[in-house]
Amino acid sequence: MEPGNLLNAVIFLPLVGAILMLAAPSDRSVRWFALLVTLGTFLLSIPLWFGFDVASAANLQFRGMEFPLISKSLDIRYLVGIDGFSLLLVLLTTFLGPIVVLCSWAYIKESTKGYYVLLLILQTGMTGVFCAFDVLLFYIFFELTLIPMYFLIGIWGGERRIYAAIKFVIYTMVGSLLMLVAILYLGYAAGNAVNDGVFTTNYFKLLSFNVPLGMQTWLFVLFAFAFAIKVPVFPFHTWLPDAHVQAPTGGSVILAGVLLKMGTYGLIRFCLPFFPSASVAHTLLIGILAVIGIVYGALVSRAQTDAKKLVAYSSVSHLGFVVLGIFALTLESIQGAMIQMINHGISTGALFLIVGMLYERRHTRLMSDYGGIARSVPILTFFMVLTALASAGLPGLNGFVGEFLILVGAFGSEAPGMPALTIIATTGVILAAVYLLWMLSRMFFGPLTVEANRNMPDLNRRELVILVPMALLMIVMGLMPQPFLKVSEPAATRLIEVIEEKRAYAEIDDPGLQRTFEMKRRAVQSTPSSSDPTTYQP
């Protein structure tokens, strides 16, 4: 298959599957079909990993057919591809696909067809987000993920599902509508500056456009606000515990595993390179919010009685590390943030899966309804302890690699206040042990307190099939993160270069000088990669 069409197949196979499924009879056998589709998608995505050229990971690869969206007079195009930042997130999405289907296997008993149709649509949306290199296309995929998730929570969720679903959608929507305004403005401004007056949302054209300093702040705030809600960054996080707790397990896994990453991905992909001066000007503010999130999320996590809510708040804490890494703006910290996104998707995803497995057995998420269950479910306990340790950042497991790189990078960052913020953030390492070990101790160890738990069945074969690959990834990524880190390193290096370059440009006040600078830059840019139309050049 042609490389670009391979990527399109990975993006749209789930959607095609969803459409075909509509024609299927409405009984539970559709789950087999969903499994088939997601597994097929995952298998299709594996060549992306092997076919990816790491040496030029900063450039767009697997670029397929391209065509104008909406109207030919506007430069809004269907344009997908992957670079070093996208690849791992795409693979994470396709990897979690079959796992989410399997974890819903027995739990989803009503309107099964609708559930899996939505799940598949959601997957297309999520994959598209990470592959879109047209900002409006990105926006469309971004919004496309909202609706299925709304129904997943609202129909198959817990007791307060309607409240949680509406809160999730409106909160995210407020942010993304503001971002839309910013996108439109940016499209016109860039169109005038670099596209002969034609409105453009082409990522590379926008990238080559030096947004005037005065506008950067406003646009940055609009973009960053949308992504901050999605991540979520303190204090915009309160939709998250509600959504997580009410969502069915599959929904929680997708939320934690992929949806939140759309926020951090957006920060890396758009906020930093489009608005570098504004980003740098806001590092301290965002750094502070990130660190508050780390400590605050951990402390609130410790105060929960509901296991799922505890895991949800731990996400706030963990994503704080990612945001700190992104805005510390060093190669180490951005690389750490990248790998931490994947790590968090795996380990927090696994935490939700295990809590969900317990819920299926006992129909309660309250930690006080468990206690000492290590005796009755030793294998489940084994996976839970492993996952909790990965989540707590134990060296040798995946979480540590990301956390360490983020912190070591942030500590060496020249941004104001970063060393102090890093030290506070590092206390999150202690606090993570506090709330996770407390949960383990409360639910799994001690005497068996609830008689109903005595004969709880241990993991069945399906659940093992879910957890074993997750556990293996935790260990492999903890001990051998290098292949994963290598993929995004050229992209991260390029990102930092772009930021430096644009900031240097912005510091020149004289328009005449700016023009010479521009010309020099083009000359430099065009030499090594002139044959590649997708690199950073107008």
Added chain:
Amino acid sequence: MSTDLTVQLIILLPLIGAALLGILPLFAHGLRSYKGLLGVFGTLMVAIPFGLAVTLFAQGVDTAPVTSVYTWMGVGDFSIDIAYRIDQLSLIMTLVVTGVGALIHVYATGYMAEDRSFWKFFAYLNLFIFMMLNLVLADNLLLMFLGWEGVGLCSYLLIGFWYEERKNSAAASKAFIVNRVGDFCFLIAMFILVREVGGLDFDRILSGAQLMSEGTIAMVVFLLFLGATGKSAQIPLFVWLPDAMAGPTPVSALIHAATMVTSGLYLLARLSPLVLMTPEVMTVIAVVGALTAIVAATIALTQRDIKRVLAYSTVSQLGYMFMAAGVGAFFVAIFHVITHAFFKACLFLGSGSVIHGMHHVEHDLRHKGYDGDFDAQDMHCMGGLKQYMPVTRWTYLLATLAIAGIPLTAGFFSKDEILFKAFEYGYDGHGYAWLVWGIGLITALLTAFYMTRSYMLTFEGAPRWPMKEDVHPHESPRSMTLPLIILAGLSMVGGAIGFPKVAEKIGLSNWIHDYLVGHGDHSGPVAEPEVHAHVSVAAEIVLILLGAFIAVAGVWWAWRFFARYELGGDQLIRDRFGALYRWWQSSYYWDRFYERTIVRPVIGGAHKAFAPFDQYVVDGLVNAAARVSMAFSWLFGRLQTGVVQNYALAILLGSVLMIALFLI
């Protein structure tokens, strides 16, 4: 066999052991009952690396070959390898870890024989050995940190091994979290080092030290020392170790006495050239070590639980090792690490043998219908065990003499060397070393006294458990007594690796010094300070005699005292010291202090402040914003009356307003 392959096998075998022992029986229940097989396999996975380490040792180490396996993580110029370093220091630690480790594995095959999770125990032990080997063999701080946290994890898993008891699981969490506080400091130190020298390889750190300012070096060493106070149970982070005794006794011997808790010393010895560059922090290290030594010794004097006595004794002995590091005598610290590994492992395993016996007593008592209080670890319930457990008794006695520092035992040489080095350093013009020396002497007396007390209350006198005519313990099986005998033997002769300087006159050299530091030069991995004013030979002999006298006097005094009064002895001491005794007995209220100043405020704050704040303020504002917008939509909804005349009126008013604005 090439060195690379040997090193990789040493590291990998325990990991393979842990993986197979941990995962196969988890799924295949049938395997769990083959305890003999599992035990032998687990032991071999440690014994073979010991053999391999011996061959490396026999080959001798000229240079320091580094075995680089692969790049662990790298970003830009920053790169960390999975790389192992074989030099004198790491090799000697490897020998201790695998040697004592193998003996304790043998012991555990007997001690844990009746436990249903036998397989899991050996999996954890093997995992521990793997992590410990990573710690001592690592060529960079980050890999060492992997081992450092890894042994902490194993410690957590093993303290909470009998997790059905709430208190065991609590002790496990406490150990892990307190250690994480230390690890926090370790992490910050690494951040500083990466920023200053760009990497974490030991060579790079030591050669890059010249580029760092004195203040930075002091900060790094201080933070690493704080990290060490967690793992090596020093003030202010020692509180987890006594509780860690909740784990099975082989664990206490292996992890909480012989190996893991000495990693802090290993860290300081590994970075000794860096430590020597910062005299202020050395002062802190020595003083903290000295205070910990005496504080823990006084607490040990008052404990009734035989394992708690040994736990506080371990804290105290670790204090001695830090004293040594704080006066620049890193090789002596490692010397004491080794001798301590022998006699303290022997003592712990001996106490395990006693507890094993007392459990049978308890079992028989319950069988005979006794339903009163009985604690198998309480020395007040023991007494007279020497007639029932002769091997345990003799080995325990020998190890007690060794820790007390009776002349010619292993403890005598290492402890005396510490005191001598402190004295010499003071003589050389470092005032604080005098203080350290003085505290060390007093602690030596206390050590001799409280250890003899524990021996007397356990083995001498008359039995104190109920129905003693009908019920009595038996000697432990061969698998348990054999390691005891070997360790007791080593406690006797182990001092031969470090004869004092005066012994040079009769042709005995200080092997450990020459091996670690270098003979006459500084070719070894461990640094030592320049000493300008040497103590005379006569003075050295006087100091040795003083140390010997204190040890003998302490043992003799306690022996007489407890032979005469038995349990009444404790009462007499209590009456003599009054409030002070209660203070000691309650561990100086250290735990209560942390409970009140840190634990409760943080956890209480989380429950009473942060969680409600999140629910009512942060989320409250979100919901309020939603309500405001709903109110507006209701308001605007009311404007949509559907009556055309109203709209016309609104248009008219609007137009008038706009025209007015333009005109004005």
